[in-house]
Amino acid sequence: MEDIRPMSNLLWIIPVAPLAGAVLNGLLALIYSGREKGPNERLVSLIGCAAPLLSFAVVVRLFMAMRGMAAEARIFESTLFTWIAAGPVQIDFAYWVDALSMTMLLVVTGVGSLIHIYSTGYMHGDRGFARFFSYLNLFMFAMLTLVMAKNLPLLFVGWEGVGLCSYLLIGFWYKDIANAAAGKKAFIVNRVGDFAFLIGMFILFMVTMNLGNATLDVPELRAMAAVHHEAFAKVAVAACILLFIGACGKSAQIPLYVWLPDAMAGPTPVSALIHAATMVTAGVYMIARLNFVYEMAPAASAVVAVVGAATAIFAASIGFAQRDIKKVLAYSTVSQLGYMFLAVGVGAYAAGVFHLVTHAFFKACLFLGAGSVIHGLSGEQDMFRMGQLSKHMKTTWLTFLISAIAIAGIPPLAGFFSKDEILWSVFNAHVGPAWLPRVLWVVGLATAGMTAFYVFRAVFLTFHGKDNVSHEAKHHLHESPPAMTMPLIVLAAGAAVVGCLGVPAAIGGSNIFHHWLEPVFAGHAGGHGVGVGMGASHGAVTIAAAAESHGSAQLEIILMIVSVVVATAGILFARLLYVQMPGAAAAFTTRLGGFYTLVFNKYYIDELYERAIVRPGYAIADKLMFRLIDAGIIEGIVNGLGITARLFGASFRLLQSGVVRTYAFFMLMGFLYLVYELVR
Amino acid sequence: MGEVTLNHYLYLSAILFFIGAFGVLFRQNLLVILMSVELMLNAVNLSFIAFARHSAGTMDGHVIAFFVMALAAAEAGIGLAILVMLFRNRTTVQAGDLTLMRD
Amino acid sequence: MAILFYLFAALAVLGGLLMVSLRNPLSGAFSLILSLVSLAGLFAMLQAEFVFILQVLVYAGAIMVLIIFTIMLLNLNKDELAEPPVGWMRLIFTALVCAVAAFGAIRVFGDITPVQMEPAPDFGSIEGVGRLMLSDFLYPFEVISLILLVAVVGVVLLAKKVI
Numbered sequence: 001m002e003d004i005r006p007m008s009n010l011l012w013i014i015p016v017a018p019l020a021g022a023v024l025n026g027l028l029a030l031i032y033s034g035r036e037k038g039p040n041e042r043l044v045s046l047i048g049c050a051a052p053l054l055s056f057a058v059v060v061r062l063f064m065a066m067r068g069m070a071a072e073a074r075i076f077e078s079t080l081f082t083w084i085a086a087g088p089v090q091i092d093f094a095y096w097v098d099a100l101s102m103t104m105l106l107v108v109t110g111v112g113s114l115i116h117i118y119s120t121g122y123m124h125g126d127r128g129f130a131r132f133f134s135y136l137n138l139f140m141f142a143m144l145t146l147v148m149a150k151n152l153p154l155l156f157v158g159w160e161g162v163g164l165c166s167y168l169l170i171g172f173w174y175k176d177i178a179n180a181a182a183g184k185k186a187f188i189v190n191r192v193g194d195f196a197f198l199i200g201m202f203i204l205f206m207v208t209m210n211l212g213n214a215t216l217d218v219p220e221l222r223a224m225a226a227v228h229h230e231a232f233a234k235v236a237v238a239a240c241i242l243l244f245i246g247a248c249g250k251s252a253q254i255p256l257y258v259w260l261p262d263a264m265a266g267p268t269p270v271s272a273l274i275h276a277a278t279m280v281t282a283g284v285y286m287i288a289r290l291n292f293v294y295e296m297a298p299a300a301s302a303v304v305a306v307v308g309a310a311t312a313i314f315a316a317s318i319g320f321a322q323r324d325i326k327k328v329l330a331y332s333t334v335s336q337l338g339y340m341f342l343a344v345g346v347g348a349y350a351a352g353v354f355h356l357v358t359h360a361f362f363k364a365c366l367f368l369g370a371g372s373v374i375h376g377l378s379g380e381q382d383m384f385r386m387g388q389l390s391k392h393m394k395t396t397w398l399t400f401l402i403s404a405i406a407i408a409g410i411p412p413l414a415g416f417f418s419k420d421e422i423l424w425s426v427f428n429a430h431v432g433p434a435w436l437p438r439v440l441w442v443v444g445l446a447t448a449g450m451t452a453f454y455v456f457r458a459v460f461l462t463f464h465g466k467d468n469v470s471h472e473a474k475h476h477l478h479e480s481p482p483a484m485t486m487p488l489i490v491l492a493a494g495a496a497v498v499g500c501l502g503v504p505a506a507i508g509g510s511n512i513f514h515h516w517l518e519p520v521f522a523g524h525a526g527g528h529g530v531g532v533g534m535g536a537s538h539g540a541v542t543i544a545a546a547a548e549s550h551g552s553a554q555l556e557i558i559l560m561i562v563s564v565v566v567a568t569a570g571i572l573f574a575r576l577l578y579v580q581m582p583g584a585a586a587a588f589t590t591r592l593g594g595f596y597t598l599v600f601n602k603y604y605i606d607e608l609y610e611r612a613i614v615r616p617g618y619a620i621a622d623k624l625m626f627r628l629i630d631a632g633i634i635e636g637i638v639n640g641l642g643i644t645a646r647l648f649g650a651s652f653r654l655l656q657s658g659v660v661r662t663y664a665f666f667m668l669m670g671f672l673y674l675v676y677e678l679v680r
Numbered sequence: 681m682g683e684v685t686l687n688h689y690l691y692l693s694a695i696l697f698f699i700g701a702f703g704v705l706f707r708q709n710l711l712v713i714l715m716s717v718e719l720m721l722n723a724v725n726l727s728f729i730a731f732a733r734h735s736a737g738t739m740d741g742h743v744i745a746f747f748v749m750a751l752a753a754a755e756a757g758i759g760l761a762i763l764v765m766l767f768r769n770r771t772t773v774q775a776g777d778l779t780l781m782r783d
Numbered sequence: 784m785a786i787l788f789y790l791f792a793a794l795a796v797l798g799g800l801l802m803v804s805l806r807n808p809l810s811g812a813f814s815l816i817l818s819l820v821s822l823a824g825l826f827a828m829l830q831a832e833f834v835f836i837l838q839v840l841v842y843a844g845a846i847m848v849l850i851i852f853t854i855m856l857l858n859l860n861k862d863e864l865a866e867p868p869v870g871w872m873r874l875i876f877t878a879l880v881c882a883v884a885a886f887g888a889i890r891v892f893g894d895i896t897p898v899q900m901e902p903a904p905d906f907g908s909i910e911g912v913g914r915l916m917l918s919d920f921l922y923p924f925e926v927i928s929l930i931l932l933v934a935v936v937g938v939v940l941l942a943k944k945v946i
Contacts (some may be wrong), residue, residue, distance in 0.1 A: 028919060220898055473686075658779070658781035659779075659781070660781065661705060661775060662703070664704060664705060665705050665873075665877075668701055668705070668880075672880050672881075672884045672887075674886050675884060675887045676883055676884070676886075678887075679887045679890040679891050683785070684784060684785050684788045687833065687893075688788065688792075689809065689825070689829070690888070691888065692792050692795070692796075692825075692886075694888050695796060695884075696795060696796065696799055696818075698881055698884070699796070699799040699800060699803060700799065700803075702803055702877070703802065703803035704879065705873075706803075706869045706873070706874070706877075707803060707866065708866040708867065709808055709864065709866060711808040711812075711850070711853070711854055711857075712802070712803065712811050713813070714850065715802060715808070715811055715812060715815050715850060716802070716803060718815065718842075718846065718850075719799055719802065719818065722818070722819060722822055722842070723799060725822075725834075725838075726822055726825060726826075729826055729829050729831045729834060730829060730944055732831070733830060733831070733902065733906075736900075737900065737902055737903060737906065737910060738915075739906065739907065739911050739915055740915065740919075740920075741831075741876055742831055742833060742834050742907065742911075742912050742915075743904075743915050743916055743919075743920050744913055745831075745834050745837075746833075746834065746912065746916070747920075747923060747924075747927055748835065749837060749838070749841055749842060750927050750930075750931060751927070751930065752842070752846065753841060753845065753846055753931075753934075754931055754933075754934035755934075756849060756850065757849065757934055757935075757938045758934055758937055758938055759940070760850065760853045760938075761937070761938045761941035761942050762941060763856075764853065764856065764941075764942060765941055765942070767857055772863070773857065773863075774857065774863075774866065775920050776866075776867060783837045
């Protein structure tokens with residue numbers, strides 16, 4: 001495996017295969033668009049699933065090759081063509097795959113393929129079957145472009161592309177206007193973030209331009225940042241915060257998270273793929289990619305951590321009161337993303353990415369399981385109308401349960417290891433004022449408990465507890481077809497097992513995952529990638545290399561036990577409320593009264609946005625932009641031109657009187673003028 | 681009184697020309713208009729003859745004056761024919777009454 | 784010599800002015816004849832004998848007779864001759880423009896230094912004109928004859944009662 005060039009030549013297959021699938025299925029959908037029935041589902045499924053599977057196969061092949069390479073040389077790159085060549089700037093359509101990208105690629109193509117297979121079962125019978133797969137493949141293309149991009153503009157292309165596909169897929173059943181509105185909301189909120197992202201990108205570009213080498217290539221940026229430390233450090237805070245706002249939009253953090261719960265209007269596979277495993281993690285990926293800039297701006301990193309933690313606990317609290325099973329999972333996603341941002345905010349990039357990977361498994365499994373439940377109940381989504389489904393849908397129940405245990409953070413399932421690594425990193429972090437890391441750790445711990453509670457609340461309400469299933473739904477109640485249950489099993493297995501990759505040194509593991517990602521997150525030219533998390537650079541966050549020492553190892557184990565206890569308490573509390581004393585929950589909510597209503601209505605944040613932002617925006621667009629500027633000024637100018645032309649014509653018309661002698665008169669005048677000119 | 685030079689003839693020619701132009705523009709009777717045009721042509725003729733005399737001895741001016749006269753004759757003939765036709769149809773020779781093009 | 788010039792000039796201008804101001808076109812025609820004959824005199828003074836004869840014969844003779852024929856033919860009575868008054872504005876405007884033209888004339892004519900020379904003995908003779916016409920001016924000569932032909936045909940056609 002020495003000569004990597006032939007391997008790099010395969011890179012283009014990874015995004016292009018789904019693109020081809022999208023085009024083919026799109027054409028099929030178009031051709032059949034006027035007819036009653038869509039194209040043959042078998043054919044569409046074949047095309048739609050073959051594409052991501054092909055990408056997955058190529059990714060695995062490249063991964064095998066990468067493992068055989070030396071740690072520092074684990075890079076595949078390939079330039080397809082020059083996209084923009086303007087003066088000093090050249091931006092190529094270039095791919096660059098290192099260990100981090102490879103990790104993301106495995107997740108995106110692997111989980112993506114499984115969800116494609118699941119969708120063949122879930123979307124069976126839908127008139128828009130082909131259109132769905134076309135959009136889904138298109139999304140894969142955009143996401144893969146984002147992950148594999150060598151430079152920031154290309155990343156942004158993928159960034160926008162996933163936003164577009166998200167809009168298309170959320171509003172998939174567009175005939176219901178509420179779905180279309182949800183899609184619109186997602187896109188617009190994303191756009192707000194994108195604006196900040198662009199400005200951040202421009203700032204970085206400006207710095208490189210002033211240094212003489214205008215570029216937005218990530219490897220080049222990294223090299224330049226290492227050399228021209230002061231120039232970058234000056235703008236780092238601004239750029240990082242702006243980029244983070246972009247990440248907030250894409251990854252649904254405060255204050256731009258409002259689109260994610262509404263996005264549940266889309267089909268469940270969409271929620272699983274886009275809003276759990278892949279698109280929403282783009283923000284985390286971006287920050288991990290640009291870790292060298294965040295290192296130079298500890299203030300910005302602190303902001304990231306704080307916002308992440310706040311979002312985590314905030315969203316978890318909303319999850320307590322939701323009735324719709326998908327909404328619970330949506331807020332859970334927001335909360336877990338908060339964890340990831342908390343991790344990268346304190347410099348534990350590897351931990352954040354590890355949680356990203358484990359979250360992809362168990363959250364996708366949870367969503368697909370919810371989809372299976374909804375499918376089996378013919379569309380019911382309210383948990384208070386479910387119950388005792390464990391008897392009727394065994395596979396769904398088991399996989400859901402496994403994933404729930406994983407997300408709650410119970411060892412030895414995956415969620416425990418990733419969440420714990422984050423909490424440990426936060427505990428030891430040096431970010432912001434001295435008390436901040438401890439506060440963040442407490443918040444993280446509390447959120448862990450809350451997560452365990454609301455997830456198991458969902459489990460108990462759905463699969464155990466009182467049987468509230470309606471009569472009609474009972475008739476059709478059945479376990480889902482193999483196309484749907486197989487991916488569930490695979491994902492649940494992953495959720496159970498993936499944790500082995502990140503077993504920390506303290507309890508005897510070797511933390512393979514962290515070592516795999518080390519070259520990416522090593523510090524500046526020196527590369528002090530020791531211990532858990534970031535390398536050293538002045539003022540930046542450093543997780544003590546003292547993790548090696550035994551004293552801290554004991555502390556680590558203690559903290560682990562604490563978090564397990566908290567999680568278990570959450571599970572038991574949920575069991576208490578929803579299984580053993582069914583009436584207790586209702587009594588509890590009435591006692592909380594107003595506070596409960598507040599939480600149930602998501603703290604009225606959407607209503608706040610509506611009042612403060614949407615309505616004034618609408619008023620400006622209508623009164624100012626439309627009435628005044630568009631209809632008034634611009635149309636006035638255009639009409640004015642017409643009126644002026646008409647006036648000119650009218651006045652000149654007077655010359656054409658029809659009286660010939662007047663013409664003779666004018667001729668004489670003209671002649672005299674000519675004479676005058678001649679003799680001057 | 682002094683020498684009668686070329687300039688005298690030219691001034692006279694100009695005066696006659698403008699008198700004719702005045703007649704064309706400000707009189708309504710078609711016959712008067714026609715005659716004013718003849719006056720203008722004559723003024724130009726005078727100018728040509730004067731130049732021929734006071735130039736290098738060639739008689740080009742005479743020839744041109746000859747041509748002008750021939751053309752004036754043709755034009756007068758046709759103009760009068762038109763005028764007669766007009767009078768037959770409209771029984772008027774006032775230019776102000778002929779408003780077909782204006783209306 | 785100069786007196787003759789001024790006499791003929793005055794007569795010509797007088798004839799012109801009368802023509803454009805008199806109401807009756809017949810009177811105007813006679814004034815025009817006066818003007819044309821004076822001009823013929825001026826031609827003679829400029830040693831253009833042939834043109835002088837032509838002016839008297841063709842212009843004052845044939846063309847003006849034709850015009851007088853037509854005036855008589857139309858047989859206009861007094862009311863038909865009435866004309867609306869001239870607009871003052873146009874008059875003033877025209878006068879202004881003519882002033883400008885006068886200025887131009889003075890500029891031009893003031894600069895011309897005529898060539899003073901004694902012309903050849905046969906200057907202005909028929910032979911001279913004929914020679915020129917059949918050599919340098921052959922083409923216009925032929926065209927003029929065509930034009931006259933066309934004019935004759937046209938007049939005959941126009942004057943018919945039924946075409």
